[in-house]
Structure formats: structure tokens, C-alpha cells
Amino acid sequence: MNLSKKEIIDILKSCDSEILKEADKIRHQYVGDGVHLRGLIEFSNICKRNCLYCGLQSQNKFVKRYRLSKSEILTIAKKGVNGGFKTIVLQSGEDDFYTTGLLCDLVSEIKALGVAVTLSIGEKTFDEYKAYKEAGADRFLLRIETTDENLYKKMHPYADFQNRKRCLYDLKKLGYETGTGCLVGLPGQTIESLAEDILFFKELNADMVGIGPFIPHPQTPLKDKNTGNLDLAIKVMALTRVLLPDINIPATTAMETLRSDGWLLALQSGANVVMPNLTDDYHKKMYEIYPNKVSATRQQLQEKLSKISRYIVEDNCGFRKNNKL
Numbered sequence: 001m002n003l004s005k006k007e008i009i010d011i012l013k014s015c016d017s018e019i020l021k022e023a024d025k026i027r028h029q030y031v032g033d034g035v036h037l038r039g040l041i042e043f044s045n046i047c048k049r050n051c052l053y054c055g056l057q058s059q060n061k062f063v064k065r066y067r068l069s070k071s072e073i074l075t076i077a078k079k080g081v082n083g084g085f086k087t088i089v090l091q092s093g094e095d096d097f098y099t100t101g102l103l104c105d106l107v108s109e110i111k112a113l114g115v116a117v118t119l120s121i122g123e124k125t126f127d128e129y130k131a132y133k134e135a136g137a138d139r140f141l142l143r144i145e146t147t148d149e150n151l152y153k154k155m156h157p158y159a160d161f162q163n164r165k166r167c168l169y170d171l172k173k174l175g176y177e178t179g180t181g182c183l184v185g186l187p188g189q190t191i192e193s194l195a196e197d198i199l200f201f202k203e204l205n206a207d208m209v210g211i212g213p214f215i216p217h218p219q220t221p222l223k224d225k226n227t228g229n230l231d232l233a234i235k236v237m238a239l240t241r242v243l244l245p246d247i248n249i250p251a252t253t254a255m256e257t258l259r260s261d262g263w264l265l266a267l268q269s270g271a272n273v274v275m276p277n278l279t280d281d282y283h284k285k286m287y288e289i290y291p292n293k294v295s296a297t298r299q300q301l302q303e304k305l306s307k308i309s310r311y312i313v314e315d316n317c318g319f320r321k322n323n324k325l
Helices: 005-013 018-031 070-082 100-111 126-135 149-155 161-173 191-204 230-243 253-258 262-267 298-306
Strands: 034-037 039-044 087-092 116-120 139-141 177-184 208-213
Touching (some): 005 230, 034 298, 039 070, 070 087, 070 100, 087 100, 087 139, 100 116, 100 126, 126 161, 139 208, 149 161, 177 191, 177 230, 191 230, 208 230, 230 253, 230 262, 253 262
Parallel strands (some): 039 087, 087 116, 116 139, 139 177
16 A cells, blocks of 8 residues: 555544554555564663663663673574574664674574574674675664764764665665654654654555664663653554555564563554563663663463464564565
């Protein structure tokens, strides 16, 4: 389905929830009732960036920083694979300690376990992305956060909006399943810019899109700003499903953090993925992008899914159907 910017804006401003039902119907038609689990490993909370909304920002001196070793990462990955996860996601702040060679070794060793490998490690050069792909990486997550260039510059001091976009198009060119997404509720964000975000996902032909409500962190410059509206974030997600019917869309952890049934609400409004955190409890607490981040075990997720007659996919890695595996 194609929608104009005006049509998207009108839906976002409306109190009508019909778009959620339409997104759920399209989700059922194109990707089915199975929910794909992606096992997340947060392997470093050290970041050279200073994004104003993020608790890991380089200027936050209250964070206890950590890096996991290669052997620690592989141990967690193997435990996740043995637990039935078909995708392992390696996520970190932008930490240059992890060289291209080290990351490629990690990718190839995890790939050898028979699973899909997703990276979420920020902005890199074309050659670095190419090396990870050749090592076996299947997917890459890089949220644009906002397509409003002026807002982007305010939220990301010393970062380059055009370079962010360059990274996403490089990833597509290299054949990654490319994931992006946005924050909903950033200070100064407009409904019009959210409509542009959705249209950008369509233009990019993103394979995955993660939508998260903004949650202020108490140790950032945005600590006193209002929390993003969950209902609006769900609506942005639903519209994304309508425009990109066959992609993977996670029910994000931020949604569950704001509301105890946030995952279920998202899964009934177009989402088909959940990303449980495999990181050990000690380090998990230190990877605080926003406060009070929730977590759930595979068993707890199964119990939640049964309430809405959905189930965990056990037999495949959940690639986008129209892409080669």
C-alpha cells in the first residue's frame, strides 16, 4: 500500500485505531503468526558518541563502563544457540577497541554455530561493513532516529546526518538485511517529521524497522523532558507495517518498559519480532540506554504470546521472505 505524507499525518493525528487492526491483518497475511526471537548480547557500553538521549553517551561520567572479551561473548552466544535462538545480535556502543579483525572473528565463529548474525555497532566505513559481511554477518541494525536533519543535529552533537544515511545505503548495497528505525517523542519532534521517517523507511526499502518511544535518562541533558507517547509510537509502527508489509518489525523493549503489555500491544499492531537480552545480569544493568529497561526469559515470552494465540518460531532464522537466505 502507498500512502501520501498528508495521509500519514492525518492517521497519526487521528484518534482512530483502525490502522492498528489493518497492520495486524497485513502482518498475519505477509509474515504469519510466528514470532521470531533475536538473542541480544550487549558486549560493550563504551561509546565515543554523545547522543543527548542516550544513557551511554560519552559525557555521562556516572556509567560503570565495561567490555566483554571474545571468549565471554562466544560463551553467551553458545548458551543462546543451545537455548534455541536462531539469531544472535551483537550490540555495543561505538567502541573502537573492537577492531575489524576481532569483529570478523566473532561473526565467523558465531555464524559457524548455524545461526543468523546481526550487528548493531554504529557507523563504519564501507570497507568495514564489507569485511563483516564477508565474515558471515547477515543483518545490520542502524536506526536513523530522526530524518529531520535539524533535529538530528541537535540530538547528535558532532555527528553527521548525511554520513548516517550513507551508512544505511552502503549496508543495502552490500546485501545486508538492513534495519533502521526512529525514536518517537524526541523534544522538538513534529508529526510531520515522523511522517517523513516512515516515508524514509519505504524509500530505503528497509528490511527491519524498530520504533521506540523516547524515555528520558536521568543522567543526560534531556532528563527533564517528557516521555514519548506509547500510543503514537505504536501507530508509527503500524503505518510502517502497512507500507512495508513483508519486513521484520520488533516489539521493542522500550514499549514494554512503558507499559506491562507493551510487547503484546505491539505484536497485535504489526510487530513480529522480540529481542530478549542474553547478556549476563551483572553487565546487563550497566547497558542503560534508558532507565528501568525490562527483560524477559524465553519461557516468560512464551507465556505472554499464548495470551494472544501467537507462538515462537523454532525452525528458521526469520529472514525477510523476498530476500535470499
